[in-house]
Amino acid sequence: MPHFFVSETSANRYSLIIAAAAMALCGVVVAAFATGRYPVLLSDLLRILWSWVGGTPHGLDSTLETVVLQIRGPRVIAAVLVGAALAAAGAAYQNLFRNPLVSPDILGVSAGAAVGAILGIFLSLGVVAIQSMAFAGGLAAVGMVYVVARAVRGHDPLLVLVLAGVVLGALLGACVALMKYLADPYNQLPAITYWLLGSLASTDSRDMWVAAPLLLVGLLPLWMLRWRINVLSLDDEEARSLGVSAGRIRLVVIVAATLMTSAAVAISGVIGWIGLVIPHFARLLTGPDFSKLLPVSVLLGAGFLVAVDTLARTMANIEVPLGVLTAFVGTPLFLWQLATARRGWQ
């Protein structure tokens, strides 16, 4: 049976958007390899990757191989994964909380991760331990918010969840401030500040093997539940009257988004704006249908962070903190959207 009743033009338009976003991501990745102190051209990049896969010699300078496989490669992949994760989590949360101004850290995942990581720095632990503590801190914070919200009955569950997230986030922010105050100003404070501003400079291939599966595990339920997540953007009672167990689906989405965000924050530090701006931007392109919104958000988020990270490591003699740069790029973008596209929501 032909799909004559599915609007042809909207299906075509969506394929076009996906193709454009995927091509933009590929272009940004190639540009990221070609930019820096040792520029890697596309042909060299492909030869090195081919020899890495096949185990055959590539006949190029070994410095170039080190740059691709040890330094720039992991960093670009990290940017792709973190950007995709933050954008996907943000898109899911904006649907879940029925608000386009929500970001993935509304339930305190970033604040929790920050407390975990800073505690690790404070206790002079190693890199892996710090990352693990950041991951655990993010999960613990959201878990606490969820338990507190469940304990409060007789109110709109969504509102209680957001309020608990804001309040607990403020408390965790105070913990961060306290630890900064007590930290050794010569050794620990710069490391803490550096972590809070976000960076991908120290990512290596080992990080990828841990973070990538976690991100995929988070992404999978979001994709599988894409239609229920659409319905969940209606009123709770309406969603239930349409046959959706709203509370259960909401819990799955929160767990999935928290897993992804925690894993992302653990390797990159706190990077704001992506989870807020990218899904919002993607929605302007695709409309609110989550089955279209999620893939486009993932592609745009990945491309955006690769681009910003490339800027961060090349625009000045020192690394510009990612969190700072995303804000500098994200704020004008967001204001421009706000001014031009008010019809996007009510």
Next chain:
Amino acid sequence: MKLAAQKLAYGYPERRIGNDVTFELHAGEVLCLLGPNGSGKTTLFKTLLGLLPVQGGTVMLDGQDLCTLQRDEIARLVSYVPQAHGAFFPYTVREVVLMGRTAHLGLFAAPSARDHGAALDAIRRMGIAHLADATYTRISGGERQLVLIARALAQEARMVVMDEPTANLDFGNQVRVLERIRALSADGIGVLLSTHDPDHAFLCADRVAMLHNGGLLACGVPDDVMTAAQLQHLYGVDVVVTEVALGQSKRRVCLPLGMRA
């Protein structure tokens, strides 16, 4: 197929709103619920739909106790048309109606071509095919109401509960919605609706139930139940119920008396 409430108590654990409500709704029948503001019509509806827990008595859906049914099982038996509202995101009318198919989809499934067909069919039945690709947040209140009814149709439940489907609509849209409701019952769907206008009950209802002070004041055929005395008791104002000749037939109307100079 019927929806039956037996000695139903509804409300909240700390605040009981209604008691001892007993009635039945059969497929193909329009039952109109009248009651003053705050009489608990919406709360009763939400209890019948399983959105609020039953506080006492039973609700039977197609011979099964509501309390034993899963959310999607309830949704396949009875659909809900809330009062027309804004949406949070600019979905198209087609997408909003498609959400009515959710109860027929597996947990991980997205709507198939068949679901798209059912949604478009429901849109056509409500006479709003020209709005299919319009943005739900940008159409009028009357059009939104028709979209929400189309969504309930796409749900393919034999029973529909409508919460004040004519509220906030202009005169023409009120009549149009009532006509659609009659057409639904002709197709074998049982409709339970609430309204603030007794004339709407005269226009479209097979039976009328009156909710007053947390209990059923009366339940029966409009001509028997909706007398001037009963309506005065229900709303606390003087009314007259009279007959108007319309060609060969007659129709009853309800007029308020309190406004005389």
